[in-house]
Amino acid sequence: xxxxxxxxxxxxxxxxxxxxxxxxxxxxxxxxxxxxxxxxxxxxxxxxxxxxxxxxxxxxxxxxxxxxxxxxxxxxxxxxxxxxxxxxxxxxxxxxxxxxxxxxxxxxxxxxxxxxxxxxxxxxxxxxxxxxxxxxxxxxxxxxxxxxxxxxxxxxxxxxxxxxxxxxxxxxxxxxxxxxxxxxxxxxxxxxxxxxxxxxxxxxxxxxxxxxxxxxxxxxxxxxxxxxxxxxxxxxxxxxxxxxxxxxxxxxxxxxxxxxxxxxxxxxxxxxxxxxxxxxxxxxxxxxxxxxxxxxxxxxxxxxxxxxxxxxxxxxxxxxxxxxxxxxxxxxxxxxxxxxxxxxxxxxxxxxxxxxxxxxxxxxxxxxxxxxxxxxxxxxxxxxxxxxxxxxxxxxxxxxxxxx
Amino acid sequence: xxxxxxxxxxxxxxxxxxxxxxxxxxxxxxxxxxxxxxxxxxxxxxxxxxxxxxxxxxxxxxxxxxxxxxxxxxxxxxxxxxxxxxxxxxxxxxxxxxxxxxxxxxxxxxxxxxxxxxxxxxxxxxxxxxxxxxxxxxxxxxxxxxxxxxxxxxxxxxxxxxxxxxxxxxxxxxxxxxxxxxxxxxxxxxxxxxxxxxxxxxxxxxxxxxxxxxxxxxxxxxxx
Ligand SMILES: Cc1ncc(COP(=O)(O)O)c(C=O)c1O
Numbered sequence: 346x347x348x349x350x351x352x353x354x355x356x357x358x359x360x361x362x363x364x365x366x367x368x369x370x371x372x373x374x375x376x377x378x379x380x381x382x383x384x385x386x387x388x389x390x391x392x393x394x395x396x397x398x399x400x401x402x403x404x405x406x407x408x409x410x411x412x413x414x415x416x417x418x419x420x421x422x423x424x425x426x427x428x429x430x431x432x433x434x435x436x437x438x439x440x441x442x443x444x445x446x447x448x449x450x451x452x453x454x455x456x457x458x459x460x461x462x463x464x465x466x467x468x469x470x471x472x473x474x475x476x477x478x479x480x481x482x483x484x485x486x487x488x489x490x491x492x493x494x495x496x497x498x499x500x501x502x503x504x505x506x507x508x509x510x511x512x513x514x515x516x517x518x519x520x521x522x523x524x525x526x527x528x529x530x531x532x533x534x535x536x537x538x539x540x541x542x543x544x545x546x547x548x549x550x551x552x553x554x555x556x557x558x559x560x561x562x563x564x565x566x567x568x569x570x571x572x573x574x575x576x577x578x579x580x581x582x583x584x585x586x587x588x589x590x591x592x593x594x595x596x597x598x599x600x601x602x603x604x605x606x607x608x609x610x611x612x613x614x615x616x617x618x619x620x621x622x623x624x625x626x627x628x629x630x631x632x633x634x635x636x637x638x639x640x641x642x643x644x645x646x647x648x649x650x651x652x653x654x655x656x657x658x659x660x661x662x663x664x665x666x667x668x669x670x671x672x673x674x675x676x677x678x679x680x681x682x683x684x685x686x687x688x689x690x691x692x693x694x695x696x697x698x699x700x701x702x703x704x705x706x707x708x709x710x711x712x713x714x715x716x717x718x719x720x721x722x723x724x725x726x727x728x729x730x731x732x733x734x735x736x737x738x739x740x741x742x743x744x745x746x747x748x749x
Numbered sequence: 750x751x752x753x754x755x756x757x758x759x760x761x762x763x764x765x766x767x768x769x770x771x772x773x774x775x776x777x778x779x780x781x782x783x784x785x786x787x788x789x790x791x792x793x794x795x796x797x798x799x800x801x802x803x804x805x806x807x808x809x810x811x812x813x814x815x816x817x818x819x820x821x822x823x824x825x826x827x828x829x830x831x832x833x834x835x836x837x838x839x840x841x842x843x844x845x846x847x848x849x850x851x852x853x854x855x856x857x858x859x860x861x862x863x864x865x866x867x868x869x870x871x872x873x874x875x876x877x878x879x880x881x882x883x884x885x886x887x888x889x890x891x892x893x894x895x896x897x898x899x900x901x902x903x904x905x906x907x908x909x910x911x912x913x914x915x916x917x918x919x920x921x922x923x924x925x926x927x928x929x930x931x932x933x934x935x936x937x938x939x940x941x942x943x944x945x946x947x948x949x950x951x952x953x954x955x956x957x958x959x960x961x962x963x964x965x966x967x968x969x970x971x972x973x
Binding site for chain 1: 751752753754755756757758759763767770775776800801802803804805806827828829830832833836850851852853854855856857860864875878879880883
């Protein structure tokens with residue numbers, strides 16, 4: 346199977362030149378940031394077509410990050426899930442194992458790309474927000490690698506529940522600033538990082554950790570993370586000579602999910618499922634912005650947000666710090682509206698059950714974030730009810746988390 | 750207008766947003782306040798300032814209509830730059846409500862025309878690249894910037910961010926048409942709560958006196 350012809354009507358040529366994915370996305374930032382955001386867009390456009398940039402990115406991904414990450418057939422989990430399927434049916438479950446990357450998650454793919462951009466732009470100081478601490482660790486790592494000072498904003502609640510990652514960031518030489526505003530989680534860390542950026546635009550580059558923020562961030566984060574889907578697509582074809590029926594990924598801001606989905610968007614037969622965090626349940630506190638929110642403007646873009654009728658942003662809840670965010674990347678909002686990707690959610694309890702299931706069937710201790718995707722597969726959203734034995738792949742990340 | 754996520758604001762105004770929302774302030778309350786103020790003070794200009802989401806959540810036309818009904822003259826929206834003008838600008842302009850744009854130290858000559866296109870009421874020069882209430886800009890940089898802005902537009906130019914003292918206000922008034930003071934007043938409200946009216950009146954009077962004498966001296970100088 347060849348790569349789809351990009352000249353045909355494609356799901357892959359968003360955003361438009363103003364950074365909009367349909368009605369979503371855009372550049373809703375304070376005037377102080379606008380010139381910088383435009384600079385970044387110019388610089389990214391130039392970098393995209395610069396063979397030297399691509400060569401450096403690819404080289405670091407291969408030799409520093411350890412790519413390509415394996416595509417793994419999860420045989421015992423497949424058997425376990427088939428127990429509930431009609432005989433002879435049930436999916437084959439495959440993992441795209443981005444937890445085997447240097448620093449233990451997909452976040453590093455994006456950080457490599459962004460720090461190369463920062464250096465191209467002559468910026469000398471890096472800031473980032475983090476939830477689970479995975480993006481913070483990945484950012485601290487690339488800063489150490491390139492010798493740039495690094496400040497990480499992290500909600501005070503997340504500093505508590507993700508201690509091992511705080512320790513790692515400090516070892517790597519980053520300054521970790523606990524944020525005590527709002528719910529003390531990812532959204533508040535992002536506000537604080539934006540405040541730092543506004544005050545330090547002249548020398549500071551903000552490495553955003555997910556497909557959020559003003560254009561061009563959602564696009565460039567997607568592009569850097571698309572290595573996940575490009576590899577998975579090629580690996581699937583070479584291993585079993587066909588494409589998967591269904592892709593499943595967990596969604597916080599949506600970077601691992603869009604990285605997996607995007608290269609497959611024009612493969613008509615491939616279905617996709619994004620899993621949001623339903624926390625205590627969709628009728629209680631949760632972090633499922635598509636299921637429980639509506640379009641609004643936050644952190645530089647228009648997207649589905651958890652909010653009240655006056656447009657005040659609600660506090661998200663998820664047991665997983667990396668999913669604990671009341672918004673979602675604008676491209677996901679668009680993919681939902683046009684119906685190309687299906688979105689569903691999984692509760693804290695379901696995710697914890699899936700976490701244990703995976704530990705015991707595959708000998709892989711997952712992060713709580715992908716445990717949400719596993720839960721969706723385990724409860725039978727894996728195509729196991731369909732007529733043919735399906736294959737699923739999901740971007741698979743592992744992070745440290747606080748055992749309690 | 751309070752917002753849960755005031756990304757461009759420093760600690761004083763962040764806390765004010767939280768106090769207001771915790772006390773249960775709604776958008777309806779804000780328009781009720783505006784309406785009552787307009788009834789008491791038919792002549793005093795009234796501007797709403799805030800973030801995009803509360804302003805656009807029910808649609809820009811709804812918001813513009815509420816502004817007209819409440820007698821609001823202008824709107825400052827922190828996070829709608831000219832690039833996203835369609836979100837709010839057309840609705841306000843067709844309702845006759847001023848959209849007051851911001852210019853900053855990072856808005857260079859190439860960018861200024863885009864900012865001015867569609868601005869009305871006044872131009873708000875945010876004199877520091879940063880968040881509200883913390884640093885103040887050097888007087889010389891303010892003078893230089895205001896001269897640049899005034900050369901490019903006929904609408905009045907007001908200057909704010911970090912302005913606290915009557916002396917600063919007077920110095921700015923020598924070159925600009927208006928002075929914006931936020932955090933210093935918000936801090937008085939935080940300190941005095943329900944009894945803040947007296948201290949705020951006194952403080953604003955001290956600013957106004959300094960500005961008036963600056964303008965007076967300026968006129969005298971012009972005559973000589
Ligand atoms: C392992 C892992 N997966 C997923 C996420 C969620 O982020 P995103 O939706 O951007 O992939 C995080 C965030 O910290 C994470 O650490």
